[in-house]
Amino acid sequence: MNTHDPLVIAGREFRSRLLTGTGKYDTFETMREALAASGSQIVTVAVRRIDFDAPGEDITAFLPEDVLLLPNTSGCETAEEAVRSARLARAGGLPDWVKLEVIPDARYLLPDPVETLRAAAQLVEEDFTVLPYVLPDPVLQKKLEEVGCATVMPLAAPIGSGRGLKLRDAIRIMVEQAEVPLVVDAGLGAPSHAAEAMEMGADAVLVNTAIARAGDPVAMARAFRLAVEAGREAHRAGIMEEGSDAAASSPVAGAIHGA
Amino acid sequence: MSGHVVVNGREQPVGRGETLAALLERLGVGARYALVERNGEPVERARYAEVRLEDGDSLVVARPVAGG
Numbered sequence: 653m654n655t656h657d658p659l660v661i662a663g664r665e666f667r668s669r670l671l672t673g674t675g676k677y678d679t680f681e682t683m684r685e686a687l688a689a690s691g692s693q694i695v696t697v698a699v700r701r702i703d704f705d706a707p708g709e710d711i712t713a714f715l716p717e718d719v720l721l722l723p724n725t726s727g728c729e730t731a732e733e734a735v736r737s738a739r740l741a742r743a744g745g746l747p748d749w750v751k752l753e754v755i756p757d758a759r760y761l762l763p764d765p766v767e768t769l770r771a772a773a774q775l776v777e778e779d780f781t782v783l784p785y786v787l788p789d790p791v792l793q794k795k796l797e798e799v800g801c802a803t804v805m806p807l808a809a810p811i812g813s814g815r816g817l818k819l820r821d822a823i824r825i826m827v828e829q830a831e832v833p834l835v836v837d838a839g840l841g842a843p844s845h846a847a848e849a850m851e852m853g854a855d856a857v858l859v860n861t862a863i864a865r866a867g868d869p870v871a872m873a874r875a876f877r878l879a880v881e882a883g884r885e886a887h888r889a890g891i892m893e894e895g896s897d898a899a900a901s902s903p904v905a906g907a908i909h910g911a
Numbered sequence: 912m913s914g915h916v917v918v919n920g921r922e923q924p925v926g927r928g929e930t931l932a933a934l935l936e937r938l939g940v941g942a943r944y945a946l947v948e949r950n951g952e953p954v955e956r957a958r959y960a961e962v963r964l965e966d967g968d969s970l971v972v973a974r975p976v977a978g979g
Protein backbone atom coordinates (compact mmCIF):
# COMPACT_ATOMS: atom_id res chain seq x y z
CA MET A 653 0.00 0.00 0.00
CA ASN A 654 1.30 3.41 -0.96
CA THR A 655 2.45 5.14 2.22
CA HIS A 656 2.02 8.62 0.74
CA ASP A 657 -1.45 9.45 1.95
CA PRO A 658 -1.68 13.13 2.72
CA LEU A 659 -4.76 15.00 3.88
CA VAL A 660 -5.36 17.62 1.20
CA ILE A 661 -7.41 20.67 2.08
CA ALA A 662 -7.77 23.49 -0.44
CA GLY A 663 -4.75 22.16 -2.31
CA ARG A 664 -2.51 22.10 0.74
CA GLU A 665 -1.06 18.79 1.93
CA PHE A 666 -0.85 17.70 5.56
CA ARG A 667 0.76 14.53 6.89
CA SER A 668 -1.33 14.52 10.05
CA ARG A 669 -5.04 13.78 10.03
CA LEU A 670 -5.46 14.90 13.62
CA LEU A 671 -6.43 18.54 14.05
CA THR A 672 -6.25 19.82 17.61
CA GLY A 673 -7.68 22.67 19.64
CA THR A 674 -5.82 24.74 22.19
CA GLY A 675 -8.59 25.23 24.76
CA LYS A 676 -8.93 23.95 28.32
CA TYR A 677 -5.30 23.09 29.09
CA ASP A 678 -4.16 23.76 32.66
CA THR A 679 -1.05 25.51 31.38
CA PHE A 680 0.31 26.67 28.04
CA GLU A 681 3.43 24.57 28.70
CA THR A 682 1.32 21.41 28.82
CA MET A 683 -0.53 22.54 25.71
CA ARG A 684 2.75 23.02 23.86
CA GLU A 685 3.95 19.52 24.77
CA ALA A 686 0.61 17.96 23.88
CA LEU A 687 0.51 19.70 20.51
CA ALA A 688 3.96 18.34 19.75
CA ALA A 689 2.96 14.82 20.84
CA SER A 690 -0.20 14.96 18.72
CA GLY A 691 1.76 15.60 15.54
CA SER A 692 -0.99 18.03 14.52
CA GLN A 693 -0.28 20.42 11.69
CA ILE A 694 -3.53 22.36 12.01
CA VAL A 695 -4.23 23.95 15.39
CA THR A 696 -7.29 26.02 16.28
CA VAL A 697 -7.36 29.24 18.26
CA ALA A 698 -10.18 31.57 19.26
CA VAL A 699 -10.12 35.35 18.87
CA ARG A 700 -11.07 37.62 21.76
CA ARG A 701 -10.78 41.24 22.85
CA ILE A 702 -7.78 41.88 25.07
CA ASP A 703 -8.61 42.63 28.69
CA PHE A 704 -5.99 45.26 29.42
CA ASP A 705 -6.58 44.91 33.18
CA ALA A 706 -5.63 41.24 33.10
CA PRO A 707 -4.00 40.46 29.77
CA GLY A 708 -2.53 37.12 30.88
CA GLU A 709 -0.02 35.17 28.84
CA ASP A 710 0.18 35.36 25.08
CA ILE A 711 -0.71 31.95 23.66
CA THR A 712 1.15 32.56 20.43
CA ALA A 713 4.46 32.34 22.28
CA PHE A 714 3.63 28.69 23.02
CA LEU A 715 2.45 27.61 19.59
CA PRO A 716 4.79 25.78 17.22
CA GLU A 717 5.95 27.85 14.24
CA ASP A 718 5.39 25.08 11.73
CA VAL A 719 1.66 24.51 12.24
CA LEU A 720 -1.21 26.19 10.45
CA LEU A 721 -3.13 28.33 12.93
CA LEU A 722 -6.83 28.00 12.31
CA PRO A 723 -8.77 30.87 13.91
CA ASN A 724 -12.33 29.96 14.84
CA THR A 725 -15.39 32.17 15.07
CA SER A 726 -16.49 30.85 18.44
CA GLY A 727 -18.67 33.24 20.38
CA CYS A 728 -20.50 34.29 17.22
CA GLU A 729 -24.23 33.76 17.06
CA THR A 730 -24.99 35.18 13.61
CA ALA A 731 -23.44 35.11 10.16
CA GLU A 732 -22.58 38.81 10.43
CA GLU A 733 -20.68 38.28 13.69
CA ALA A 734 -18.76 35.35 12.23
CA VAL A 735 -17.78 37.25 9.09
CA ARG A 736 -16.64 40.19 11.21
CA SER A 737 -14.50 37.93 13.40
CA ALA A 738 -12.89 36.23 10.39
CA ARG A 739 -12.11 39.55 8.71
CA LEU A 740 -10.52 40.87 11.91
CA ALA A 741 -8.33 37.78 12.25
CA ARG A 742 -7.14 37.89 8.66
CA ALA A 743 -6.43 41.61 8.65
CA GLY A 744 -4.33 41.20 11.78
CA GLY A 745 -2.09 38.61 10.18
CA LEU A 746 -3.68 35.29 11.01
CA PRO A 747 -4.13 32.87 8.09
CA ASP A 748 -7.06 33.32 5.75
CA TRP A 749 -8.36 29.94 6.84
CA VAL A 750 -11.29 29.98 9.24
CA LYS A 751 -13.05 27.38 11.32
CA LEU A 752 -16.57 28.70 10.95
CA GLU A 753 -18.73 28.29 14.04
CA VAL A 754 -22.08 30.01 14.44
CA ILE A 755 -23.58 28.85 17.70
CA PRO A 756 -26.62 30.50 19.24
CA ASP A 757 -27.36 27.69 21.69
CA ALA A 758 -25.47 27.85 24.97
CA ARG A 759 -26.60 24.56 26.48
CA TYR A 760 -25.76 22.08 23.75
CA LEU A 761 -23.55 24.37 21.67
CA LEU A 762 -25.23 23.22 18.49
CA PRO A 763 -24.43 25.21 15.35
CA ASP A 764 -27.03 27.19 13.39
CA PRO A 765 -27.14 25.65 9.88
CA VAL A 766 -28.82 28.61 8.18
CA GLU A 767 -26.44 31.22 9.55
CA THR A 768 -23.46 28.94 8.97
CA LEU A 769 -24.34 28.54 5.30
CA ARG A 770 -24.87 32.29 4.89
CA ALA A 771 -21.54 33.08 6.53
CA ALA A 772 -19.76 30.38 4.52
CA ALA A 773 -20.99 31.79 1.22
CA GLN A 774 -19.88 35.29 2.19
CA LEU A 775 -16.45 34.19 3.41
CA VAL A 776 -15.75 32.08 0.33
CA GLU A 777 -16.71 35.12 -1.75
CA GLU A 778 -14.04 37.04 0.17
CA ASP A 779 -11.42 34.37 -0.60
CA PHE A 780 -11.29 32.75 2.80
CA THR A 781 -10.65 29.01 3.07
CA VAL A 782 -13.71 27.98 5.03
CA LEU A 783 -13.98 24.95 7.33
CA PRO A 784 -17.53 24.98 8.72
CA TYR A 785 -18.59 23.21 11.93
CA VAL A 786 -22.04 21.66 11.50
CA LEU A 787 -24.51 19.14 12.74
CA PRO A 788 -24.23 15.94 10.72
CA ASP A 789 -26.63 16.88 7.93
CA PRO A 790 -25.94 15.40 4.49
CA VAL A 791 -28.14 17.98 2.75
CA LEU A 792 -26.37 20.89 4.42
CA GLN A 793 -23.05 19.24 3.51
CA LYS A 794 -23.92 19.42 -0.20
CA LYS A 795 -24.94 23.06 0.08
CA LEU A 796 -21.71 23.95 1.87
CA GLU A 797 -19.72 22.14 -0.81
CA GLU A 798 -21.64 24.01 -3.51
CA VAL A 799 -20.74 27.40 -2.06
CA GLY A 800 -17.07 26.39 -1.99
CA CYS A 801 -16.20 25.26 1.53
CA ALA A 802 -12.83 23.51 1.83
CA THR A 803 -14.06 20.89 4.30
CA VAL A 804 -17.24 20.03 6.13
CA MET A 805 -16.85 19.31 9.84
CA PRO A 806 -19.76 17.47 11.45
CA LEU A 807 -19.89 17.00 15.19
CA ALA A 808 -19.84 13.48 16.63
CA ALA A 809 -21.64 14.58 19.80
CA PRO A 810 -21.98 17.94 21.62
CA ILE A 811 -18.73 19.86 22.10
CA GLY A 812 -16.78 18.73 25.13
CA SER A 813 -19.18 15.87 25.91
CA GLY A 814 -16.73 13.07 25.09
CA ARG A 815 -19.59 10.81 24.05
CA GLY A 816 -18.16 9.58 20.75
CA LEU A 817 -19.93 8.98 17.44
CA LYS A 818 -23.51 9.38 18.62
CA LEU A 819 -24.58 10.52 15.16
CA ARG A 820 -22.65 7.87 13.27
CA ASP A 821 -25.36 6.96 10.74
CA ALA A 822 -25.66 10.51 9.44
CA ILE A 823 -21.87 10.87 9.42
CA ARG A 824 -21.63 7.64 7.44
CA ILE A 825 -23.85 9.12 4.72
CA MET A 826 -21.70 12.26 4.71
CA VAL A 827 -18.55 10.15 4.32
CA GLU A 828 -20.10 8.33 1.38
CA GLN A 829 -21.02 11.46 -0.52
CA ALA A 830 -18.20 13.81 0.52
CA GLU A 831 -16.54 15.77 -2.27
CA VAL A 832 -14.32 17.79 0.07
CA PRO A 833 -12.57 16.36 3.14
CA LEU A 834 -14.87 15.37 5.96
CA VAL A 835 -13.50 16.19 9.41
CA VAL A 836 -15.29 14.81 12.46
CA ASP A 837 -15.14 17.63 14.97
CA ALA A 838 -16.32 17.68 18.58
CA GLY A 839 -17.62 15.11 20.99
CA LEU A 840 -14.86 12.51 20.61
CA GLY A 841 -13.81 11.42 24.08
CA ALA A 842 -11.43 8.50 23.58
CA PRO A 843 -8.89 7.44 20.98
CA SER A 844 -11.20 4.53 20.06
CA HIS A 845 -13.83 7.09 18.99
CA ALA A 846 -11.31 8.75 16.69
CA ALA A 847 -10.23 5.40 15.30
CA GLU A 848 -13.86 4.50 14.59
CA ALA A 849 -14.41 7.76 12.71
CA MET A 850 -11.30 7.14 10.62
CA GLU A 851 -12.23 3.50 9.97
CA MET A 852 -15.59 4.74 8.65
CA GLY A 853 -13.69 6.84 6.15
CA ALA A 854 -13.60 10.28 7.72
CA ASP A 855 -10.64 12.20 6.30
CA ALA A 856 -9.59 13.66 9.65
CA VAL A 857 -10.76 14.41 13.17
CA LEU A 858 -10.51 17.48 15.36
CA VAL A 859 -9.95 16.90 19.08
CA ASN A 860 -9.56 19.30 21.97
CA THR A 861 -11.22 18.53 25.31
CA ALA A 862 -10.45 14.79 25.24
CA ILE A 863 -6.74 15.61 25.15
CA ALA A 864 -6.66 18.76 27.26
CA ARG A 865 -8.71 17.31 30.13
CA ALA A 866 -7.09 13.88 30.17
CA GLY A 867 -5.14 12.80 33.25
CA ASP A 868 -1.97 13.10 31.19
CA PRO A 869 -2.68 15.32 28.18
CA VAL A 870 0.68 14.67 26.52
CA ALA A 871 0.25 10.89 26.66
CA MET A 872 -3.36 11.24 25.47
CA ALA A 873 -2.26 13.40 22.54
CA ARG A 874 0.08 10.61 21.51
CA ALA A 875 -2.71 8.05 21.95
CA PHE A 876 -5.02 10.04 19.66
CA ARG A 877 -2.26 10.37 17.10
CA LEU A 878 -1.79 6.60 17.04
CA ALA A 879 -5.54 5.96 16.94
CA VAL A 880 -6.02 8.29 13.99
CA GLU A 881 -3.14 6.63 12.14
CA ALA A 882 -4.48 3.15 12.94
CA GLY A 883 -8.02 4.05 11.90
CA ARG A 884 -6.86 5.56 8.65
CA GLU A 885 -4.64 2.61 7.80
CA ALA A 886 -7.47 0.20 8.59
CA HIS A 887 -9.83 2.11 6.32
CA ARG A 888 -7.34 2.01 3.47
CA ALA A 889 -6.56 -1.67 4.10
CA GLY A 890 -10.23 -2.65 3.77
CA ILE A 891 -12.04 -3.96 6.81
CA MET A 892 -13.53 -7.46 6.57
CA GLU A 893 -17.26 -7.91 6.28
CA GLU A 894 -19.17 -8.94 9.38
CA GLY A 895 -20.78 -12.37 9.40
CA SER A 896 -23.48 -13.80 11.65
CA ASP A 897 -21.93 -17.28 12.05
CA ALA A 898 -18.51 -18.28 13.34
CA ALA A 899 -15.85 -19.12 10.78
CA ALA A 900 -12.90 -21.10 12.13
CA SER A 901 -9.48 -19.53 11.78
CA SER A 902 -7.69 -22.91 12.07
CA PRO A 903 -8.03 -25.85 9.66
CA VAL A 904 -11.06 -28.00 10.36
CA ALA A 905 -9.45 -31.18 9.05
CA GLY A 906 -6.50 -33.08 10.53
CA ALA A 907 -7.13 -32.54 14.23
CA ILE A 908 -4.69 -34.54 16.40
CA HIS A 909 -7.42 -36.62 18.04
CA GLY A 910 -8.95 -37.53 14.68
CA ALA A 911 -8.72 -40.69 12.60
CA MET B 912 -4.02 68.23 18.74
CA SER B 913 -4.23 65.40 21.21
CA GLY B 914 -7.45 63.64 22.03
CA HIS B 915 -9.04 60.43 23.13
CA VAL B 916 -9.87 57.15 21.50
CA VAL B 917 -11.96 54.34 22.89
CA VAL B 918 -10.16 50.99 23.10
CA ASN B 919 -12.30 47.98 23.97
CA GLY B 920 -14.85 50.30 25.52
CA ARG B 921 -12.41 52.35 27.59
CA GLU B 922 -11.11 55.86 26.86
CA GLN B 923 -7.40 56.24 26.15
CA PRO B 924 -5.58 59.52 25.58
CA VAL B 925 -3.69 59.72 22.29
CA GLY B 926 -1.02 62.16 21.28
CA ARG B 927 -1.08 64.33 18.22
CA GLY B 928 -0.59 62.24 15.12
CA GLU B 929 -0.04 59.10 17.17
CA THR B 930 -0.06 55.97 15.03
CA LEU B 931 -1.92 52.79 15.75
CA ALA B 932 1.41 50.96 16.06
CA ALA B 933 2.58 53.46 18.70
CA LEU B 934 -0.63 53.08 20.68
CA LEU B 935 -0.38 49.29 20.62
CA GLU B 936 3.21 49.52 21.80
CA ARG B 937 2.16 51.85 24.62
CA LEU B 938 -0.59 49.41 25.63
CA GLY B 939 1.93 46.58 25.75
CA VAL B 940 0.51 44.72 22.77
CA GLY B 941 3.74 43.93 21.03
CA ALA B 942 2.82 40.31 20.45
CA ARG B 943 2.90 38.33 17.22
CA TYR B 944 -0.72 39.09 16.53
CA ALA B 945 -2.69 42.14 17.59
CA LEU B 946 -5.94 42.24 15.69
CA VAL B 947 -7.50 45.66 15.29
CA GLU B 948 -10.81 47.05 14.17
CA ARG B 949 -11.07 50.80 13.80
CA ASN B 950 -14.54 52.32 13.67
CA GLY B 951 -15.94 48.95 12.70
CA GLU B 952 -13.45 48.20 9.91
CA PRO B 953 -10.60 45.71 10.22
CA VAL B 954 -7.16 47.26 9.87
CA GLU B 955 -4.50 45.43 7.84
CA ARG B 956 -1.49 44.62 9.95
CA ALA B 957 0.84 46.18 7.38
CA ARG B 958 -0.88 49.54 7.94
CA TYR B 959 -0.56 49.75 11.73
CA ALA B 960 2.48 52.01 11.47
CA GLU B 961 0.84 54.42 9.05
CA VAL B 962 -2.67 54.70 10.48
CA ARG B 963 -2.87 57.94 12.47
CA LEU B 964 -5.51 57.92 15.17
CA GLU B 965 -8.10 60.63 15.34
CA ASP B 966 -9.97 62.03 18.29
CA GLY B 967 -13.08 59.93 18.88
CA ASP B 968 -11.88 56.80 17.08
CA SER B 969 -13.32 53.58 18.44
CA LEU B 970 -10.98 50.58 18.43
CA VAL B 971 -11.40 46.90 19.12
CA VAL B 972 -8.07 45.26 19.93
CA ALA B 973 -8.14 41.48 20.01
CA ARG B 974 -5.74 38.58 19.82
CA PRO B 975 -5.68 34.81 19.51
CA VAL B 976 -6.55 32.92 22.69
CA ALA B 977 -6.96 29.26 23.57
CA GLY B 978 -9.91 27.68 21.83
CA GLY B 979 -11.13 24.60 20.04
